[in-house]
Amino acid sequence: MMGRKTIQEIQSGYKTGSWTTLDITKYYLKRIKKKDPALNSYITVAKDRATGEAKRLEAKSSSGEQTGLLYGIPLSYKDNIDTKGIRTTYGSSIDANHIPDKNAAIVQRLLLQDSILLGKNNLHEYALGVTSNNPHYGPVHNPWNHEYTPGGSSGGSAAAVAADLTAASIGTDTGGSVRIPAASCGVVGLKPTYNKVPTEGVFYVSWTLDHVGPITANMTDLAILFGAMTKQSYLPYLNQDIRGLRVGVPTSYFNEHIDPETYALYLQSLEALESLGAILIDTDVSFVEGNSEVSLTIAASEAGYVHKSRMECCLSQYGADARAFLESSRDITSLQYIEALKTKEMYMNMFDQLFRERIDVLATPTIPIPARKIGVDEVHFGDYTESVFDAMTRYTGLFNMVEVPALSIPCGLTSEGLPVGLQLVARKDREDLLIRAGYAYEQDQLKEFYRLRDQICAGY
Structure with missing residues (x-):
C-alpha cells in the first residue's frame, strides 16, 4: 500500500483481500517510526496495543462476526483524552506518569466500532494554548514547514493527519483547538454542537466551552468518523x-x-461557493465585538478551578504560558464570571435569531493569520500588535460560547506555502449543512491542494 488512503479505501481493501488490519496497522506504525521524529506529533505510540487489536479484529472478521463502522481504521487521540492502560500525560510534567484505569467516553465509543488505537498526540500543555510548543515533550512541527507551529492545542493531531501518520484523529476544542490546527496544517476539523459528543474522560479546560471533535484529511472521512462519534x-x-x-x-x-493573503484566499473561497449556487448575504455581526474577553473570562475562571489542587502543590512545574494563564484566574471576580455567562447567553440568542431568519451558514476565515514560526509570540497588523494566542482564537472562540457547530476546511496556500482555512458555521445540530457545504467546496476546489499536501507533508 502506497499513498494516502481514505477510510473507505482502507475498508474496501479489507473486503477485497488487498491487505489485512494488521498490514494497515503496521504500515502506520512504520510511518510514525520513520517520520514522526521530525514532527514530534506523538507523545506515546501504543505499538503493542495496536497490533494486538489488529489481530483481534482479523479474527473477529474471519469468524463471520458483524464488524463496526470503523472496522480496522487506525485512529490517534489528543493526549488529554483518557485511554485505559495507556499513558495519558495531558501534555504536562505533573501528570507525566498518569495511566487511566478507564477510557474516555469517546474512546470507548470508537473502540466499540472496531477502530484501532495507534497512540496519543502531542499538544499544548493541558490544552492551554494555540502553538503546541510544549515545554515538557518538545514542540510539534508543522508538516508544511518544520520551522512553524501546527497551531494548537490539538497540534499533534492535525500534524499527524496532514503527514498521514494516522487515518484520522480526535482532538478537543475550547476556543478553536480543533479548527486552529486544522487550518494551520491544511486538514479538516469540526467543532460539533456543544454536548453532541460526550466529554467524559477528557481533562477539562472549561466545562462550559470544551468540545470533542474529529480531524481528518477530507470531508468524506469526516462524515464517516463523525457519524461513528454521534451514532448517526x-x-x-x-x-x-x-x-x-x-x-x-x-x-x-x-x-x-x-493577513492580506489570508483575506484574499477567503474572498476567493466565497466566490467559489457563489459559483456553486450559494447565495451570499451580507451579515451584520457587530454585536460580537469584545467576545474574546468574555470567552477568556469563562475559560480562565473554570481552568483555575480545574487546576486548583495542582496549582497548590505544583505551580512551578507548569510551563511559563500555562502558568500565566492559570494565575490570571485569581484576578477574576465571581461577578465578572457571571456577567460573562450572561453575555454568552446574549450571543447565543443573537446567533439563533440570525440563523433562523437570515442565513443557513456563516462563512469566515478560520484564523486571521497563517501559522507562525515556533517561538514567535506576537503578530503585527500595521501599527496594531497582538499576541499569537489572541489572534489565533479571535475568529474561533466565539462559536464555543454560542455552542453551534463550526468546520474548518482548507482554502489555499500563502506565497510562503502555508495553508489557510475557511470556517463554516451553522445553527445547533446542523452539522449536516456544514458537511454538505464543505464537501461541495472540497470537490470543486481542493483536488490540487490535497495532491500538494500529500506530496509535501506525507512524502507521497
Whole structure:
C-alpha cells in the first residue's frame, strides 16, 4: 500500500483481500517510526496495543462476526483524552506518569466500532494554548514547514493527519483547538454542537466551552468518523448541490486585523461557493465585538478551578504560558464570571435569531493569520500588535460560547506555502449543512491542494 488512503479505501481493501488490519496497522506504525521524529506529533505510540487489536479484529472478521463502522481504521487521540492502560500525560510534567484505569467516553465509543488505537498526540500543555510548543515533550512541527507551529492545542493531531501518520484523529476544542490546527496544517476539523459528543474522560479546560471533535484529511472521512462519534449517518449529506444555500458574509469583525493573503484566499473561497449556487448575504455581526474577553473570562475562571489542587502543590512545574494563564484566574471576580455567562447567553440568542431568519451558514476565515514560526509570540497588523494566542482564537472562540457547530476546511496556500482555512458555521445540530457545504467546496476546489499536501507533508 502506497499513498494516502481514505477510510473507505482502507475498508474496501479489507473486503477485497488487498491487505489485512494488521498490514494497515503496521504500515502506520512504520510511518510514525520513520517520520514522526521530525514532527514530534506523538507523545506515546501504543505499538503493542495496536497490533494486538489488529489481530483481534482479523479474527473477529474471519469468524463471520458483524464488524463496526470503523472496522480496522487506525485512529490517534489528543493526549488529554483518557485511554485505559495507556499513558495519558495531558501534555504536562505533573501528570507525566498518569495511566487511566478507564477510557474516555469517546474512546470507548470508537473502540466499540472496531477502530484501532495507534497512540496519543502531542499538544499544548493541558490544552492551554494555540502553538503546541510544549515545554515538557518538545514542540510539534508543522508538516508544511518544520520551522512553524501546527497551531494548537490539538497540534499533534492535525500534524499527524496532514503527514498521514494516522487515518484520522480526535482532538478537543475550547476556543478553536480543533479548527486552529486544522487550518494551520491544511486538514479538516469540526467543532460539533456543544454536548453532541460526550466529554467524559477528557481533562477539562472549561466545562462550559470544551468540545470533542474529529480531524481528518477530507470531508468524506469526516462524515464517516463523525457519524461513528454521534451514532448517526452523515454520508447522505456528501452532496455537491448547494444551490440556494444562504451563506452569511460578515461585514465587520471577521475582516479586521487580518493577513492580506489570508483575506484574499477567503474572498476567493466565497466566490467559489457563489459559483456553486450559494447565495451570499451580507451579515451584520457587530454585536460580537469584545467576545474574546468574555470567552477568556469563562475559560480562565473554570481552568483555575480545574487546576486548583495542582496549582497548590505544583505551580512551578507548569510551563511559563500555562502558568500565566492559570494565575490570571485569581484576578477574576465571581461577578465578572457571571456577567460573562450572561453575555454568552446574549450571543447565543443573537446567533439563533440570525440563523433562523437570515442565513443557513456563516462563512469566515478560520484564523486571521497563517501559522507562525515556533517561538514567535506576537503578530503585527500595521501599527496594531497582538499576541499569537489572541489572534489565533479571535475568529474561533466565539462559536464555543454560542455552542453551534463550526468546520474548518482548507482554502489555499500563502506565497510562503502555508495553508489557510475557511470556517463554516451553522445553527445547533446542523452539522449536516456544514458537511454538505464543505464537501461541495472540497470537490470543486481542493483536488490540487490535497495532491500538494500529500506530496509535501506525507512524502507521497
